[in-house]
Structure formats: structure tokens, C-alpha cells
Amino acid sequence: MDEATKTQLEAAAFRRLVSHLRNRTDVQNIDMMNLAGFCRNCLANWYQDAANEKGITLDKPQAREIIYGMPYDEWREKYQKEASEAQQAAFAKANPGH
Numbered sequence: 001m002d003e004a005t006k007t008q009l010e011a012a013a014f015r016r017l018v019s020h021l022r023n024r025t026d027v028q029n030i031d032m033m034n035l036a037g038f039c040r041n042c043l044a045n046w047y048q049d050a051a052n053e054k055g056i057t058l059d060k061p062q063a064r065e066i067i068y069g070m071p072y073d074e075w076r077e078k079y080q081k082e083a084s085e086a087q088q089a090a091f092a093k094a095n096p097g098h
Contacts, residue, residue, distance in 0.1 A: 021043075025078070025079040028080065028081060028083070031087065034091055040064075044066065044068075
């Protein structure tokens with residue numbers, strides 16, 4: 001497989017992941033962090049890092065809007081729930097020092 005095709009496939013898989021996460025508003029970021037060690041915010045940070053490495057200025061709110069499909073504060077207001085004590089304890093155990 002040539003590099004251009006590989007990049008196109010990777011980009012398509014990434015777009016599908018982002019679309020999936022936008023549709024699964026029931027899945028909380030803390031649950032993703034506890035189970036997989038990353039969340040929507042991590043994806044936004046990675047996107048921002050990639051842009052900056054290419055000399056493209058992209059700030060955190062812009063990167064988050066790309067991943068969430070709306071401003072982050074709007075998503076939080078609509079979909080984010082208060083983390084339970086169990087979720088917080090699992091997060092602390094899985095992500096010491098975070």
C-alpha cells in the first residue's frame with residue numbers, strides 16, 4: 001500500500017471515530033479515560049499537536065470544537081454528567097497524578 005492511500009485510510013478511520021463519538025453522547029469522557037486511557041479531549045489535544053507541528057495555529061477551544069462538533073462548553077452543558085464517586089475513584093487509580 002502506498003503512503004497516500006495509507007494516509008487516506010487513516011483519515012477515514014479517524015473521521016469515523018470522531019463521528020461515532022459525536023453520536024455517542026451517552027458515553028462520558030471519564031468512562032473512556034477509565035477504560036481506554038483517552039477521551040475526546042485527548043483526541044482534541046492530539047489534533048491540536050498535529051496542527052501545530054505543521055505550523056498551523058489551532059488553539060484548544062478550536063480543536064475541541066472539531067472533535068465535539070460544537071463548542072466544548074455547549075457539549076458539557078448538554079451531555080456531561082457529574083462523575084460518580086466510583087468513576088472518580090477509578091479515574092484516580094487508572095491515572096495517578098492526572
